[in-house]
Amino acid sequence: MPGKNTQTSALSGTIMCHAMWARDGRELADFYATALGTKVSQTYPDEHGNEAAFAFHANGAMYLFYSSASYTAPVWPEQELPFHMDFVFDDVEAAEKELLEMGATKPDHQPGGTYWTVLLDPSGQPFCIHGSH
Template identity: 55%
Template sequence: MSRTSSLPVAVGTVTSYAFWGDDGKALAAFYASALGWQVTQEYPDENGVPTAFLVTDGTTTYVFYTAKDFKAPNWPEDELPFHLDLAFDDIETAEQRLLDLGATKPAHQPGGEHWTVLKDPSGQPFCISAARAPQDA
């Protein structure tokens, strides 16, 4: 059921994507290295301890938080509320590089030839696939 309103429509934009892990700094470093981006800022908690770390390419920003009570999902048993899909020009080289950076490859691989599931150092699944050619408009 939709509700109507006489208020003007507010147009929003996504400014960043936030992820929690047991070590936000390590997670930020992992994804920055994986994507060839930079960790650009750190934000402290109320005690002055850095707990939030920004990773960006200048157009897209990810924020990685240290969460004291973080528990990685027990995937594939647990459903995931979201995950990242990353594309690379050379998928075999990318997979090996990600594994060298600390990712792991679970036995369960539902993507067949289309994608590969890896887990980041915090234990959260993400997918990698070959970069697609741009579609004609």
């Protein structure tokens, strides 16, 4: 077959961690840990010994949140996002209510119609929530 690569690749990686930045990494880590039903379990210091990154494990993945004084939230939907997270909840209406109570906000722009809802986390980054139909 023309163009077929017959060499065996050594590449077969696994994602170890999902990392995000925010002005307050601890606040964001606590927000997402609560949304996923867990708690922050690890902290990592910066070069001066100050807590700078906060992690937890959920559903076989590690989530890591860094504090950055220079962080600015994306201007969404005007700016394209390099990535975002989607969450599924059994009761999406109840989950939306709790997430809003925890500090999320709901922007006017909702491109998902009845399929998904866009929320902004406490750092201003969009994420989507879906029901588990």
